[in-house]
Amino acid sequence: MTITAAKVIVCSPGRNFVTLKIDTDQGVHGIGDATLNGREMAVVAYLNDHVCPLLIGRDARRIEDIWQLLYRGAYWRRGPVTMRAIAAVDVALWDIKGKALGAPLHELLGGKSRDKVLVYGHANGADIEQTVEAVGRYIGMGYKAVRAQTGVPGVPLAYGVGRGDLYYEPADAHLPTETAWDTAKYLNHVPKLFDALRETYGFDTHLLHDGHHRMTPLEAAQLGKTLEPHKLFWLEDATPAENQEAFRLIRQHTTTPLAVGEIFNTLWDCKDLIQEQLIDYIRATIVGAGGVTHLRRIADFASVWGVRTGCHGATDLSPVTMGTALHFDAWVPNFGIQEYMRHTPETDAVFPHDYRFEAGFLIPGEAPGHGVDIDETLAAKYPYNPRQLPIARLTDGTMWNW
Numbered sequence: 498m499t500i501t502a503a504k505v506i507v508c509s510p511g512r513n514f515v516t517l518k519i520d521t522d523q524g525v526h527g528i529g530d531a532t533l534n535g536r537e538m539a540v541v542a543y544l545n546d547h548v549c550p551l552l553i554g555r556d557a558r559r560i561e562d563i564w565q566l567l568y569r570g571a572y573w574r575r576g577p578v579t580m581r582a583i584a585a586v587d588v589a590l591w592d593i594k595g596k597a598l599g600a601p602l603h604e605l606l607g608g609k610s611r612d613k614v615l616v617y618g619h620a621n622g623a624d625i626e627q628t629v630e631a632v633g634r635y636i637g638m639g640y641k642a643v644r645a646q647t648g649v650p651g652v653p654l655a656y657g658v659g660r661g662d663l664y665y666e667p668a669d670a671h672l673p674t675e676t677a678w679d680t681a682k683y684l685n686h687v688p689k690l691f692d693a694l695r696e697t698y699g700f701d702t703h704l705l706h707d708g709h710h711r712m713t714p715l716e717a718a719q720l721g722k723t724l725e726p727h728k729l730f731w732l733e734d735a736t737p738a739e740n741q742e743a744f745r746l747i748r749q750h751t752t753t754p755l756a757v758g759e760i761f762n763t764l765w766d767c768k769d770l771i772q773e774q775l776i777d778y779i780r781a782t783i784v785g786a787g788g789v790t791h792l793r794r795i796a797d798f799a800s801v802w803g804v805r806t807g808c809h810g811a812t813d814l815s816p817v818t819m820g821t822a823l824h825f826d827a828w829v830p831n832f833g834i835q836e837y838m839r840h841t842p843e844t845d846a847v848f849p850h851d852y853r854f855e856a857g858f859l860i861p862g863e864a865p866g867h868g869v870d871i872d873e874t875l876a877a878k879y880p881y882n883p884r885q886l887p888i889a890r891l892t893d894g895t896m897w898n899w
């Protein structure tokens with residue numbers, strides 16, 4: 498089965514997506530996601546100029562060899578651009594293999610370990626009252642797990658506070674929106690949110706929270722300790738993780754479960770975090786971490802150390818990544834949870850898919866491959882719309898982590 502064409506499709510049905518379509522001489526095609534929020538065109542160039550020409554004429558069945566070709570063969574390893582390009586090729590090839598064999602992706606991985614995938618939704622509000630109401634709406638929709646973020650008094654445009662009920666897209670302007678940050682105010686305020694949530698809804702719903710890389714390790718340790726009585730499912734991205742050792746300090750001070758990894762690209766970004774059991778959940782996902790082939794390697798390594806998966810699932814990961822992740826989640830033995838931020842109806846129409854939400858779970862579906870396609874005619878109606886993620890500055894103007 499020979500690869501005859503590889504085409505990059507950029508579209509913006511509400512937000513930007515980069516999609517790779519690979520054709521074969523047997524009439525079977527596969528789709529992969531290569532979206533890198535705010536830096537999309539770098540991956541487009543990487544694919545068009547350096548990867549697609551390498552694929553033509555190769556045997557589409559040799560997924561592992563093509564993965565190694567793109568990883569080792571470039572000489573320059575790792576990084577978000579390279580690994581997203583590799584992920585797009587890898588996912589398209591798994592899709593082709595599934596379609597050629599008439600098997601859904603989870604069958605190729607080893608079959609289902611579970612019939613449905615536990616997901617968490619995103620509830621947020623400008624203040625505690627609004628966030629408590631938003632969490633109630635998610636519980637009303639059947640969610641068993643909800644991430645809660647709230648505005649912080651004195652911190653304009655705090656992370657995680659959306660503008661609508663269901664949809665949240667932080668990449669909102671051609672040039673980055675400036676937001677403010679004050680960790681002391683945040684640390685005083687957030688525990689009050691979780692007091693209110695536990696008082697209102699009890700302990701039957703899993704609650705999660707995202708620190709979005711804003712705290713120092715010691716501040717994160719303090720927050721983790723304060724939130725112990727609230728029994729979070731996890732505290733995410735408590736501190737930046739370039740320095741994996743930073744998590745040792747947090748770990749030594751709190752039993753609040755820790756999750757990190759949405760910006761990780763390879764196993765090398767989380768090797769120490771996992772083998773020293775400094776985290777409980779690894780949040781790397783298909784598009785960020787080199788596709789099914791590499792994420793499976795990370796998950797297997799994590800399983801040795803009792804670390805569970807918690808794939809990133811924000812809206813900047815296209816339905817192609819979501820569909821693929823759900824097959825992965827249905828198979829992976831050390832599954833934890835899957836993030837699920839809903840795509841808009843415009844996005845869903847451009848990417849017809851087989852997965853569906855049912856009472857707090859997503860069901861991957863039984864279509865061959867990953868079950869997600871692209872409607873190219875519809876996609877062409879939504880041209881690229883340059884958008885960047887916001888930046889954050891401390892009150893004295895110092896650049897901080899958004």
Ligand SMILES: O=C(O)[C@@H](O)[C@@H](O)[C@H](O)[C@H](O)CO
Pocket residue numbers: 534667707709759809810811812813836886
């Ligand atoms: O946990 C999450 O989903 C967030 O951290 C993301 O929304 C993140 O901000 C975006 O993926 C950035 O593009």
Ligand SMILES: [Mg+2]
Pocket residue numbers: 707709733734759
């Ligand atoms: Mg996050």
